[in-house]
Amino acid sequence: MWSYVLRRIGISIPILLLITVGLFGLLQLTPGGPLDALAPPEAPLSPQARAALGRALGLDQPLPVRYAEWLSEAVRGNLGYRSDNGEPVSQAIGSHIGPTLELMGTGILIGIIVGILLGVISAVYQYSIFDMVLTVLAFLGISLPAFLAGLLGLYFFSIQLGWFPSGGITTPGTAPGLGQNLMHLVLPALLLSINQVAQIMRYTRASMLEVIEQDYVRTARAKGAGSGQVVVHHALRNALLPVITIIGASIPNLVGGAVFLEAIFSWPGMGQLFLTAVQGRDYSLIMGMTLILAIVVLLANLLTDLAYAAADPRIRYGT
Amino acid sequence: MERPLPAGLTRRDLLRWGGGAGAVALAAPLLAARGSIVADAATRGGKSGGTFTGAFDEGPGGLPEMFNVLTATAGATFTQMHYSPLISYSPDFRKMEGDLARSWSVAGGGAEYTFSLRKGVTWHDGKPFTSADVKFTLELAINPDSAATAGSYLPPISSIDTPDDHTAVVHLQAPNVTFLATLTLLPMLPEHALSQYSATELVKSEWWYKSPIGTGPFRFTSYTPGQFSELAAFNRYWRGKPKIAKIVNSYFSDPASSVIALRKKTVEYDYLSLDDLSTFQGQSSFKILEGSSQVTNFLSWNFKDPRFTHLAVRQAFMYAIDRKTIIKELYKGGATLVNGPFDNPEYRSSGEDAYAYNPKKARQLLQSANWDSIKGAPIQIVTYYTDQLSASVLTAIQQMLAKVGITTTIRELDSASFASEEQAHKLTMMFAGLTNGPDPDVTRQAYISSGTDNYMAITVPELDRLYTKGRSVAGTQRAAVYQEISKVVSEQLPVAPMWVAKRYGGITSNVRNFVWSPVSNAFYNAGWQNWTVG
Numbered sequence: 001m002w003s004y005v006l007r008r009i010g011i012s013i014p015i016l017l018l019i020t021v022g023l024f025g026l027l028q029l030t031p032g033g034p035l036d037a038l039a040p041p042e043a044p045l046s047p048q049a050r051a052a053l054g055r056a057l058g059l060d061q062p063l064p065v066r067y068a069e070w071l072s073e074a075v076r077g078n079l080g081y082r083s084d085n086g087e088p089v090s091q092a093i094g095s096h097i098g099p100t101l102e103l104m105g106t107g108i109l110i111g112i113i114v115g116i117l118l119g120v121i122s123a124v125y126q127y128s129i130f131d132m133v134l135t136v137l138a139f140l141g142i143s144l145p146a147f148l149a150g151l152l153g154l155y156f157f158s159i160q161l162g163w164f165p166s167g168g169i170t171t172p173g174t175a176p177g178l179g180q181n182l183m184h185l186v187l188p189a190l191l192l193s194i195n196q197v198a199q200i201m202r203y204t205r206a207s208m209l210e211v212i213e214q215d216y217v218r219t220a221r222a223k224g225a226g227s228g229q230v231v232v233h234h235a236l237r238n239a240l241l242p243v244i245t246i247i248g249a250s251i252p253n254l255v256g257g258a259v260f261l262e263a264i265f266s267w268p269g270m271g272q273l274f275l276t277a278v279q280g281r282d283y284s285l286i287m288g289m290t291l292i293l294a295i296v297v298l299l300a301n302l303l304t305d306l307a308y309a310a311a312d313p314r315i316r317y318g319t
Numbered sequence: 320m321e322r323p324l325p326a327g328l329t330r331r332d333l334l335r336w337g338g339g340a341g342a343v344a345l346a347a348p349l350l351a352a353r354g355s356i357v358a359d360a361a362t363r364g365g366k367s368g369g370t371f372t373g374a375f376d377e378g379p380g381g382l383p384e385m386f387n388v389l390t391a392t393a394g395a396t397f398t399q400m401h402y403s404p405l406i407s408y409s410p411d412f413r414k415m416e417g418d419l420a421r422s423w424s425v426a427g428g429g430a431e432y433t434f435s436l437r438k439g440v441t442w443h444d445g446k447p448f449t450s451a452d453v454k455f456t457l458e459l460a461i462n463p464d465s466a467a468t469a470g471s472y473l474p475p476i477s478s479i480d481t482p483d484d485h486t487a488v489v490h491l492q493a494p495n496v497t498f499l500a501t502l503t504l505l506p507m508l509p510e511h512a513l514s515q516y517s518a519t520e521l522v523k524s525e526w527w528y529k530s531p532i533g534t535g536p537f538r539f540t541s542y543t544p545g546q547f548s549e550l551a552a553f554n555r556y557w558r559g560k561p562k563i564a565k566i567v568n569s570y571f572s573d574p575a576s577s578v579i580a581l582r583k584k585t586v587e588y589d590y591l592s593l594d595d596l597s598t599f600q601g602q603s604s605f606k607i608l609e610g611s612s613q614v615t616n617f618l619s620w621n622f623k624d625p626r627f628t629h630l631a632v633r634q635a636f637m638y639a640i641d642r643k644t645i646i647k648e649l650y651k652g653g654a655t656l657v658n659g660p661f662d663n664p665e666y667r668s669s670g671e672d673a674y675a676y677n678p679k680k681a682r683q684l685l686q687s688a689n690w691d692s693i694k695g696a697p698i699q700i701v702t703y704y705t706d707q708l709s710a711s712v713l714t715a716i717q718q719m720l721a722k723v724g725i726t727t728t729i730r731e732l733d734s735a736s737f738a739s740e741e742q743a744h745k746l747t748m749m750f751a752g753l754t755n756g757p758d759p760d761v762t763r764q765a766y767i768s769s770g771t772d773n774y775m776a777i778t779v780p781e782l783d784r785l786y787t788k789g790r791s792v793a794g795t796q797r798a799a800v801y802q803e804i805s806k807v808v809s810e811q812l813p814v815a816p817m818w819v820a821k822r823y824g825g826i827t828s829n830v831r832n833f834v835w836s837p838v839s840n841a842f843y844n845a846g847w848q849n850w851t852v853g
Contacts, residue, residue, distance in 0.1 A: 032735030048463035056522040086523025095544040172547040173567035268545025272572040
């Protein structure tokens with residue numbers, strides 16, 4: 001298996017390179033640059049000051065030189081500096097990736113647990129009222145974009161009911177604490193998980209219904225295994241394979257949802273940082289964050305494939 | 320110089336702000352504001368201590384998470400809690416007063432400035448503030464490698480003498496009365512802490528957000544990226560120890576979030592757009608602040624386009640647009656009509672042409688310029704204002720112009736794209752804004768023919784002459800020069816002046832003695848030491 005993992009990582013390197021080249025090229029085509037965003041149309045920067053700022057940001061070099069410099073620094077762990085406040089990009093990503101992982105991790109965890117649980121129940125009690133209600137709710141959940149869920153959730157649960165804080169990862173100016181962090185996390189994580197719960201539930205239900213009809217499940221029942229044992233030990237494990245695929249494939253979507261929710265809830269994560277980077281035409285920050293995101297997606301795909309092997313003994317990755 | 324929004328949104332936030340212009344009733348008891356500064360009406364007093372949390376970098380005046388005060392183009396609301404200039408404005412922006420400079424004298428017809436520095440002032444690390452810091456700051460600001468914003472305003476300096484620790488003498492290459500006003504844009508920086516860096520290194524130095532020290536009322540204590548930065552009361556502040564113990568500047572990725580935070584009282588101050596006001600009106604637990612943005616909104620023409628070289632055509636634009644109705648119906652009265660670059664009455668001229676709405680006259684003027692044969696393709700008006708209010712305003716203008724036979728299209732760009740096209744001189748017409756104060760000279764670069772902010776090929780020799788004269792005379796003579804500039808602009812129409820909009824802020828009623836200004840480029844005395852919360 002390790003040789004398979006190494007091979008996959010080896011294939012990922014040229015993919016990452018292509019992504020950075022493509023992105024670097026696209027950024028140059030974007031109207032406006034870091035200096036335009038830093039010093040907007042009316043900015044009182046003299047041409048000399050503008051040139052000095054450009055030099056400090058390395059924007060005075062030809063494009064191939066700039067890319068080569070960025071790449072040579074990036075492989076050594078230096079992703080450059082933010083154009084707005086000079087903070088090292090790796091430091092900025094380091095301080096924002098934790099909150100994003102916390103939000104996304106919680107969201108996906110809720111999605112997996114609740115989605116699989118409801119999917120199994122829905123399949124076991126097919127065509128019951130419970131199943132039908134869940135089906136309707138699942139379609140609503142799938143159809144509900146993250147930004148709308150975020151706005152509605154903020155309005156009802158934070159503004160109207162006052163159950164949760166309206167934003168941030170902690171209350172500004174207070175000492176950070178786990179309890180306070182959880183209070184700020186609950187609402188955006190729940191809202192982020194809505195789509196996940198709905199999708200995973202639907203796939204689990206469909207997959208379970210297919211598996212439940214298989215001979216080996218009937219055999220298990222015939223042998224006198226309890227219904228719970230049949231569902232959990234015989235049906236669910238086999239039904240999980242397509243669900244695992246969905247979970248892996250949904251991570252990029254989850255990132256997209258997190259961007260909206262981070263903006264709505266002022267969650268100091270990568271999404272918020274990405275918006276700042278795009279608005280500020282911060283080339284280094286955009287490049288650095290995209291590189292990290294690409295690595296995460298490639299790793300997620302690899303982990304998904306590895307999870308297949310864990311879930312299905314028939315799948316083996318050899319040399 | 321700054322060119323913010325008609326109803327007030329940050330250029331950085333233009334993409335993020337939304338919300339309908341909707342019906343906004345402004346009949347609520349706004350804390351009235353004449354001029355550009357509003358202090359809350361609460362009585363003096365209040366207990367010491369406590370934390371004042373605000374979204375101080377929201378809105379047009381803010382630059383969230385940008386700490387380099389040399390390269391910053393705005394953000395004075397928060398910055399001036401930490402740093403101090405030699406000279407700052409009074410809260411009403413009517414006069415300049417000494418800050419770190421106790422007094423000053425001018426000699427050589429405005430070419431030599433002697434500053435007597437306040438004694439006993441210390442930096443936040445306890446080291447004394449001296450004339451060496453003044454020399455260091457000015458030399459850093461005029462060094463092009465520092466990319467200092469003030470550097471583009473400062474007149475050429477020939478030398479800076481420091482005869483003793485509390486005296487600094489600045490010799491200009493030529494007399495220039497704007498020097499003092501420029502100093503209100505430049506906070507003093509500590510030589511002992513920064514001399515180890517080159518000017519280039521300072522542009523992206525971590526010092527600005529890790530260990531900055533100033534001489535202001537609050538000292539920097541921490542910065543949590545993406546969340547907030549904190550200041551603590553500086554006990555040795557020269558005006559007296561601030562009553563508030565801690566200031567928290569809270570960052571928001573979406574302006575609507577900061578408004579919600581104010582509503583939930585998670586923050587005690589936030590910038591408000593016109594659309595937000597209805598949320599807070601009539602609530603005793605909030606106070607709404609308002610003041611002039613000191614930003615003149617205008618339409619401007621590219622003079623390389625022969626259609627706009629006809630004065631009659633430009634005048635027709637002015638007569639075709641019913642500015643009074645736009646201010647009344649769309650701005651709900653929250654804007655002042657102007658016919659020149661300035662809204663400060665001191666610099667307005669009684670000789671300005673008022674251009675009252677007169678579509679019939681507009682049509683006659685167009686006819687006299689043979690408009691039908693020269694009008695060509697529809698004129699594209701480009702703007703970086705992407706909020707709903709501005710969209711409504713531009714739609715109204717488009718319809719009014721169409722009525723007299725001027726066909727236009729509207730194109731909205733984000734500010735970076737706009738800047739890129741503007742600086743490439745690609746725009747035919749634009750709807751934008753230009754900071755007109757506190758000192759009127761800030762408009763110079765946009766109006767003189769060789770100006771670095773003149774992107775529309777404006778060439779009015781009379782303005783070149785007057786703006787030069789404005790730098791060499793003082794007092795009432797100087798005011799007369801800018802009144803003359805107002806008159807020339809209204810007659811020659813190098814741009815089509817529209818209005819100066821108000822900006823708004825909201826505070827919770829537990830904050831007292833708070834002094835606020837929507838003007839974000841110049842430092843003013845906000846009386847921080849008197850603020851209380853609780």
